[in-house]
Amino acid sequence: MQQLFHGGVHPEVDSLLTVEAPAFELPAPELLYIPLIQHKGAAAEPLVKVGDQVRLGQRIGDAEAAVTAAIHAPVSGEVRAIDAWHHPDGDTCPAIILENDGRDTPDEALLAPPRDLDALTGEEIIKAARDAGIVGMGGAGFPLSVKLSGSVGQIETVILNGCECEPMLHSDHSVMRHHADKVVQGGLLLRRAVQAKELIIAVEDNKPDAIAALEQAAAGLPQVSVRALPTRYPQGGEKILVKALLKREVPMGKLPAAVGALICNVDSAATLAEACRSRRPLISRNVTVAGSLLGKPQVLHARIGTPFSALIAHCEPKSPPRKLLSGGPMMGRAQYSMEVPVTKTVSGILLMTEEEARAVAPTTNCIRCGRCVKNCPMLLSPCYLNFYSDLGNLPELERLNIDNCIECGICTYSCPAHLPLLQKFRLGKLELGKQRRAAKQRKEGGKQS
Amino acid sequence: MNQQTKDRGLTAGEPAQQAKPAAKPRLPVNPFSNLSTDTPDDQLLLVTSSPHLHSGDTTRRLMGEVLIALTPAALMAVFLFGYRAAAHILLAVCSCMGFEALYCHLRKWPVTVFDLSAAITGVLLAFNLPVAAPLWMPVVGSFFAIFIVKMLFGGLGKNFVNPALVGRVFLANSWAGDMVSWTRPVLNPFTWTTVTADALTGATPLGLLKSGALPEAYGHGGQLWNMLIGARGGCLGETCALLLVAGGLYLMVRGVISWHIPAGYIGTVALFSLLFPVGGASPLLSVFYSLTGGGLMLGAFFMATDYVTSPLSDRARLFYGIGCGLLTVFIRRFGPAAEGVSFSILIMNLVVWFLDRATLPRRFGEEASK
Ligand code: SF4
Numbered sequence: 001m002q003q004l005f006h007g008g009v010h011p012e013v014d015s016l017l018t019v020e021a022p023a024f025e026l027p028a029p030e031l032l033y034i035p036l037i038q039h040k041g042a043a044a045e046p047l048v049k050v051g052d053q054v055r056l057g058q059r060i061g062d063a064e065a066a067v068t069a070a071i072h073a074p075v076s077g078e079v080r081a082i083d084a085w086h087h088p089d090g091d092t093c094p095a096i097i098l099e100n101d102g103r104d105t106p107d108e109a110l111l112a113p114p115r116d117l118d119a120l121t122g123e124e125i126i127k128a129a130r131d132a133g134i135v136g137m138g139g140a141g142f143p144l145s146v147k148l149s150g151s152v153g154q155i156e157t158v159i160l161n162g163c164e165c166e167p168m169l170h171s172d173h174s175v176m177r178h179h180a181d182k183v184v185q186g187g188l189l190l191r192r193a194v195q196a197k198e199l200i201i202a203v204e205d206n207k208p209d210a211i212a213a214l215e216q217a218a219a220g221l222p223q224v225s226v227r228a229l230p231t232r233y234p235q236g237g238e239k240i241l242v243k244a245l246l247k248r249e250v251p252m253g254k255l256p257a258a259v260g261a262l263i264c265n266v267d268s269a270a271t272l273a274e275a276c277r278s279r280r281p282l283i284s285r286n287v288t289v290a291g292s293l294l295g296k297p298q299v300l301h302a303r304i305g306t307p308f309s310a311l312i313a314h315c316e317p318k319s320p321p322r323k324l325l326s327g328g329p330m331m332g333r334a335q336y337s338m339e340v341p342v343t344k345t346v347s348g349i350l351l352m353t354e355e356e357a358r359a360v361a362p363t364t365n366c367i368r369c370g371r372c373v374k375n376c377p378m379l380l381s382p383c384y385l386n387f388y389s390d391l392g393n394l395p396e397l398e399r400l401n402i403d404n405c406i407e408c409g410i411c412t413y414s415c416p417a418h419l420p421l422l423q424k425f426r427l428g429k430l431e432l433g434k435q436r437r438a439a440k441q442r443k444e445g446g447k448q449s
Numbered sequence: 450m451n452q453q454t455k456d457r458g459l460t461a462g463e464p465a466q467q468a469k470p471a472a473k474p475r476l477p478v479n480p481f482s483n484l485s486t487d488t489p490d491d492q493l494l495l496v497t498s499s500p501h502l503h504s505g506d507t508t509r510r511l512m513g514e515v516l517i518a519l520t521p522a523a524l525m526a527v528f529l530f531g532y533r534a535a536a537h538i539l540l541a542v543c544s545c546m547g548f549e550a551l552y553c554h555l556r557k558w559p560v561t562v563f564d565l566s567a568a569i570t571g572v573l574l575a576f577n578l579p580v581a582a583p584l585w586m587p588v589v590g591s592f593f594a595i596f597i598v599k600m601l602f603g604g605l606g607k608n609f610v611n612p613a614l615v616g617r618v619f620l621a622n623s624w625a626g627d628m629v630s631w632t633r634p635v636l637n638p639f640t641w642t643t644v645t646a647d648a649l650t651g652a653t654p655l656g657l658l659k660s661g662a663l664p665e666a667y668g669h670g671g672q673l674w675n676m677l678i679g680a681r682g683g684c685l686g687e688t689c690a691l692l693l694v695a696g697g698l699y700l701m702v703r704g705v706i707s708w709h710i711p712a713g714y715i716g717t718v719a720l721f722s723l724l725f726p727v728g729g730a731s732p733l734l735s736v737f738y739s740l741t742g743g744g745l746m747l748g749a750f751f752m753a754t755d756y757v758t759s760p761l762s763d764r765a766r767l768f769y770g771i772g773c774g775l776l777t778v779f780i781r782r783f784g785p786a787a788e789g790v791s792f793s794i795l796i797m798n799l800v801v802w803f804l805d806r807a808t809l810p811r812r813f814g815e816e817a818s819k
C-alpha cells in the first residue's frame with residue numbers, strides 16, 4: 001500500500017453504523033450542563049446569573065484573554081446554577097446549568113437577515129468565528145479566530161481535515177456527506193481570511209460517498225481540490241496530515257503554520273460557514289455514538305451540554321457499559337460518569353463491554369521486537385523511551401525527542417509485551433515539564449538575588 | 450446507573466415541545482451525588498488511560514509462531530538422525546523451561562515460562578548439537594543458557610547475547626570432542642543413533658569444502674538434493690536447508706520477522722563465496738556449499754533474528770545481517786574451525802546497542818537533507 005507518512009496502523013474495528021441518513025437531531029434534554037472550559041486557553045467567565053432567562057444562541061460566557069472562546073446558550077430557558085460539573089476531559093469544571101424551556105426562543109442576533117458570504121472581508125470572517133465561539137472540533141479545541149488572526153499572510157495552503165481523527169468515528173463523515181456545500185464554503189472563507197492560495201480537503205478513501213459529495217460541491221472551483229488519502233491512523237493528526245499531503249514536516253514544538261499550512265476540521269469549517277451566513281454560534285454538533293452493546297449505533301446531532309446518558313439512551317443500549325469513552329478508541333478519554341456533557345470537542349462516545357474493556361494480556365518485559373519503532377508516526381523509538389523512563393533518565397528522554405510524541409497510542413497498541421508505553425511517556429513529559437519549570441524559576445530567582 | 454439511563458431515555462425520546470412538568474427538575478448540585486460509595490466495583494465505569502484498543506499481539510503468540518516455524522525442521526531432524534534427535538530436543542526444551550521456572554521460583558518472580566521464549570531457546574540449543582552428543586549435554590547447555598545468560602541478567606528481554614548460542618559455544622569449548630562427532634544421517638526415525646566407528650563421518654560438507662577435499666560426486670544432482678533436504682553430516686537441526694528456509698519464510702509472511710537480517714546475512718555470505726570461491730571449488734559450488742553446508746540457514750533465519758539480541762529498526766537490521774555475513778565469511782575462511790555462524794552472531798549481538806544508536810531515526814521535523 002502507498003505510504004504517505006512513516007508508521008501508523010490500520011486497526012480493524014468497525015463501528016457498525018452508517019451515515020446514509022443525516023444525523024438525527026437529538027431533542028434537547030431538560031437540563032443542560034455547559035462547561036466554561038471547552039477550548040484551549042483561558043476559561044470563559046459566566047455572563048449570566050442564576051435565575052436569568054436566556055435565549056437560544058445568547059452569549060452566556062466569555063473572557064478578555066487573547067486565547068479564549070465565547071460560549072452560547074444551546075437552548076432557551078433559565079439558568080439554574082453555576083457550579084462544578086463533570087467534564088469529559090476528566091475531573092470537574094465550572095458549568096452553567098440551564099433548564100430548557102422547550103421553546104428554543106432565538107436570540108435577537110440570530111433574527112438578523114442572512115449575510116452574503118462573498119461580501120465578507122477577512123476581518124469580518126475572523127470576527128464571525130470569534131462571535132460564534134468556534135474552536136477546533138476535531139478534539140484540539142483551539143479557538144479558530146486566534147488561529148486565523150495569528151496566521152494571516154503566512155499561509156499558502158488551507159487544509160480541511162476530513163480524516164476523522166480516529167477509527168470508529170463518523171461525525172465528520174456525516175458532515176461531509178450531508179453538508180458538503182457548507183464544508184466547501186467554510187473552507188473558502190478560511191482561505192480568504194488568511195489570504196491563502198489553495199484549499200485542500202483531505203478525506204480518507206474509506207469514505208467514497210463523502211468524497212463524491214465534496215467533489216460535487218467543489219465542481220467548478222479551481223482553487224479547491226479534494227484529496228483522497230489511503231486510510232491509516234493517525235492521519236487525522238495535524239502534523240501527520242501535513243506530512244501526508246504536502247510532504248513537509250512540522251518542526252518540533254511548532255505549529256503547521258511554520259510550513260505554510262493551516263489545518264481546520266471540516267465540521268469547524270461548516271460551522272463557520274453557517275455562523276457567517278446566519279450568525280448561528282457553535283451550540284450543537286455531530287457526535288458518533290458507537291459500541292457493540294448498542295442496538296442502534298449512530299451519529300447524533302446533539303446540543304452542547306447534553307449529558308452522554310441522553311445520547312446513549314437514544315441508541316438503545318443492551319446493557320450498561322463497563323467503560324465509557326469520550327472520543328475514539330485510540331486517544332479517547334475514559335469517563336467515570338454517564339452524566340458528563342457533550343462539549344464543543346466531543347466527537348464521539350464509545351461504549352465498551354466488560355470483555356472489550358478488559359482485553360489485556362499479562363505484560364512481559366520488552367522483547368525488543370521493534371514494532372513500536374516501526375509504527376511510531378513521529379519517528380521515535382518508544383522501546384528506548386520505555387527503557388529510559390523506567391530508569392527515570394529525563395535528559396535522555398529529552399534527547400530522544402519525547403516532546404515530539406503526539407500521544408497517538410500506536411506504540412501501546414502494537415506492543416506484544418503489552419507495556420503501557422504511552423502512559424509512561426505522558427508521565428515522562430509531565431516530569432520533564434516540572435523540571436523545566438523548576439529550572440526556569442531557579443534561573444529567575446538567581447537573577448533577582 | 451442503569452435505572453438513571455432509562456429515565457433519561459424516556460425524557461430524551463419525547464419531543465422537546467411537550468408540556469413542561471409542573472415541578473422543576475431535580476438539580477444534582479454535587480457532581481458526585483449520583484455515585485454512591487457502596488456501588489460494587491464491577492458496576493462502576495472503568496477508567497484507564499488511552500489507548501483503549503490493542504492489536505492483539507502477545508509475546509506468547511510471537512514465540513509460538515517461531516516454534517511452529519521450527520517444527521518441520523525438528524521433525525525432519527528426527528527422520529534424518531533417528532529418535533535420539535527427538536530425545537535431545539525434548540530434553541533441551543524441558544530443561545530450559547524447567548530452569549526458568551526454577552529461577553523464577555527462587556527469586557519469587559512470577560513464573561514466566563509460558564511466554565514460550567525458553568522453549569525456543571531449548572529447540573535452538575538442541576538444533577545445535579550433533580545427534581551423537583551425550584544426553585546430559587542438552588541439560589547442561591540449557592542450564593548455562595537459561596540460568597546464566599538469560600535469567601541472571603534479568604530474564605526475557607534483558608540478556609544481550611543469544612542464550613542458545615552461548616549454550617552451544619559453552620558446550621563446544623568444554624567438550625570439544627563430543628560437539629564435533631558428526632554421524633551420517635540414518636534416514637530412519639526409529640533408530641537410536643550411537644557413536645560407532647562406521648557411523649562417524651568426521652566432517653561436515655563445510656569442513657570438506659574448506660579443506661579443498663570436496664569429493665567429485667558432491668557436484669552432482671543427487672548430492673545437491675541431499676544437501677537441500679539435509680541428508681548430510683552436521684548438527685541435528687541445521688542440515689535441512691529447505692525446511693529452515695520454509696520456516697523463515699513462514700515467519701516473514703506472518704509478520705514475525707522482517708527480511709532484513711536473513712537477506713543481509715545470506716546475501717553477504719553468498720556474494721563473498723561467489724567472488725572468492727572456497728577451497729578451489731567452482732564459484733557456484735562454493736556458494737551452494739557455503740549456504741547449505743553449515744549452520745547458516747538456521748543462524749540467519751532463527752538465531753540472528755532473535756528479537757532480544759538484534760537491532761530494532763529495519764535499517765539497523767540490514768547492517769546487522771551484513772555484519773554477521775562478513776564475520777562468518779571471515780571466520781570460516783581464516784579461523785581454525787570450518788564453521789563461524791555462532792561466533793559471528795554472538796559478536797554482532799554485542800554491537801546491537803551501538804547499531805541502534807547509530808541508526809536512531811532523525812527527528813521528525815528535521816527534513817532529510819536533500
Ligand atoms: S504515542 Fe508517541 S511514541 Fe507512541 S507511537 Fe504515538 S507518537 Fe510514537
Ligand code: SF4
Pocket residue numbers: 365366367368369370371372373382383386411414415416417418419421
Ligand atoms: S513494541 Fe513493545 S516489546 Fe516491541 S520493542 Fe516496542 S516496547 Fe519492546
